[in-house]
Amino acid sequence: MVPVSVGQAGNVSGLLLSLILSEQVQNRTDSVDFGPSQLWCHRFAGLRSYATPHSQFFAPSEGIMLPAGSYNNKVAFITGGGTGLGRAMTGVLSQLGAQCVIASRKLEVLQQTATEISSQTGNKVHAVQCDVRDPQAVSRCVDQMVELTGLPDVIINNAAGNFICPSERLSANGWKSITDIVLNGTAFVTLELGKRLIQNQKGASFLAITTIYAESGSGFVVPSASAKAGVEALYKSLAAEWGRYGHRFNIIQPGPIRTKGAFSRLDPTGTFEKSMIGRIPTGRLGKPAELANLAAYLSSDYASWMSGAVIRFDGGEYVSMAGEFNELRKVTDDQWKMLETMIRSTKGS
Numbered sequence: 001m002v003p004v005s006v007g008q009a010g011n012v013s014g015l016l017l018s019l020i021l022s023e024q025v026q027n028r029t030d031s032v033d034f035g036p037s038q039l040w041c042h043r044f045a046g047l048r049s050y051a052t053p054h055s056q057f058f059a060p061s062e063g064i065m066l067p068a069g070s071y072n073n074k075v076a077f078i079t080g081g082g083t084g085l086g087r088a089m090t091g092v093l094s095q096l097g098a099q100c101v102i103a104s105r106k107l108e109v110l111q112q113t114a115t116e117i118s119s120q121t122g123n124k125v126h127a128v129q130c131d132v133r134d135p136q137a138v139s140r141c142v143d144q145m146v147e148l149t150g151l152p153d154v155i156i157n158n159a160a161g162n163f164i165c166p167s168e169r170l171s172a173n174g175w176k177s178i179t180d181i182v183l184n185g186t187a188f189v190t191l192e193l194g195k196r197l198i199q200n201q202k203g204a205s206f207l208a209i210t211t212i213y214a215e216s217g218s219g220f221v222v223p224s225a226s227a228k229a230g231v232e233a234l235y236k237s238l239a240a241e242w243g244r245y246g247h248r249f250n251i252i253q254p255g256p257i258r259t260k261g262a263f264s265r266l267d268p269t270g271t272f273e274k275s276m277i278g279r280i281p282t283g284r285l286g287k288p289a290e291l292a293n294l295a296a297y298l299s300s301d302y303a304s305w306m307s308g309a310v311i312r313f314d315g316g317e318y319v320s321m322a323g324e325f326n327e328l329r330k331v332t333d334d335q336w337k338m339l340e341t342m343i344r345s346t347k348g349s
């Protein structure tokens with residue numbers, strides 16, 4: 001055993017400290033060097049994107065996973081289906097044969113998405129204006145859908161609002177604007193459709209898109225964290241209660257997937273993306289198409305035995321943030337040699 005002096009111990013702490021500090025400096029600059037594993041910076045369409053070299057092991061497969069026709073004769077209702085992840089899910093379901101109804105506040109955005117997707121897939125996509133915060137608007141929207149397509153087989157509660165904000169700066173209306181969209185909106189849509197489906201003795205699959213911090217909570221997005229946790233409780237509760245009516249309820253908790261809606265409100269300067277990717281074990285952001293494939297599977301007949309499931313879909317980010325020793329990824333081989341020597345040389349307690 002090689003005895004280790006206090007001086008050497010100081011060096012190891014110094015090295016660790018400098019690693020952490022150098023990371024902080026790098027986070028403030030445009031440098032692509034990020035601790036022991038480099039992050040590569042690409043620029044496309046005015047956006048910056050980083051990925052680690054090891055992300056090559058986890059290259060996304062963005063093709064459609066389910067067999068063609070898996071959604072023939074099915075109707076899918078997707079809130080927030082005009083943009084971002086909702087749009088991606090609508091595209092995949094439509095490609096698989098579903099007739100889709102997308103609903104949100106901005107009719108023009110919905111109509112444009114509907115036209116683009118249906119012209120690509122050849123299947124009808126209907127745009128219906130609906131503010132999910134208003135139960136009467138939700139009821140009118142469902143009336144309109146019944147006229148257009150009949151009641152849906154698949155319901156995806158995807159609409160959300162969010163922004164980063166220290167809680168001491170949050171107004172009562174700021175809290176309400178997020179919790180009304182996320183929790184009340186999901187509840188209004190689910191109750192309205194659930195009751196009508198029950199009356200008509202029609203089974204359905206309900207899916208909610210939450211987030212990984214619904215489970216842990218998170219500072220600076222407190223209304224969103226609270227509301228998404230409520231959505232998870234709602235869906236798990238109804239999975240238990242409404243199975244008897246032929247209804248399944250599942251939840252996807254996505255990690256970071258670049259969309260304009262999310263990134264403009266949660267990382268407006270682009271500063272957090274690099275550190276986010278640095279802590280994701282698969283070394284990259286998720287892709288909308290990957291989430292859409294999972295949603296298509298969970299909402300399909302292939303998943304008819306799945307209910308009450310909460311699927312974390314985050315490249316490993318959640319567990320990476322949870323383990324208190326995970327920062328040791330940044331320790332180099334030489335530093336490990338020193339640390340091991342120090343530990344092995346310790347006698348007694």
Ligand SMILES: CCCCC/C=C\C=C\C(=O)SCCNC(=O)CCNC(=O)[C@H](O)C(C)(C)COP(=O)(O)OP(=O)(O)OC[C@H]1O[C@@H](n2cnc3c(N)ncnc32)[C@H](O)[C@@H]1OP(=O)(O)O
Binds near residue numbers: 262
């Ligand atoms: C990069 C990270 C990746 C990981 C992501 C993880 C989870 C992601 C979860 C998501 O949900 S991302 C989806 C984000 N998409 C959206 O938010 C789209 C829809 N959003 C909106 O429409 C708006 O942003 C808003 C504010 C949610 C709702 O719009 P609107 O109803 O028009 O509200 P108002 O503008 O009237 O505002 C209401 C209330 O809120 C206050 N407020 C608004 N923005 C802020 C802010 N940035 N900071 C503090 N407070 C804000 C506003 O002042 C109003 O309160 P008053 O008291 O002034 O009336």
Ligand SMILES: NC(=O)C1=CN([C@@H]2O[C@H](COP(=O)(O)OP(=O)(O)OC[C@H]3O[C@@H](n4cnc5c(N)ncnc54)[C@H](OP(=O)(O)O)[C@@H]3O)[C@@H](O)[C@H]2O)C=CC1
Binds near residue numbers: 131
């Ligand atoms: N992208 C990401 O990294 C992550 C996203 N998520 C979740 O994924 C889902 C989709 O987010 P994403 O695609 O990124 O962001 P978007 O901002 O693109 O999607 C949010 C959608 O919600 C709709 N919406 C907002 N308020 C209302 C309302 N009052 N009534 C009806 N619709 C409304 C918006 O349409 P309109 O403005 O027309 O109303 C918009 O289409 C959300 O549930 C989000 O919480 C979770 C974790 C990570």
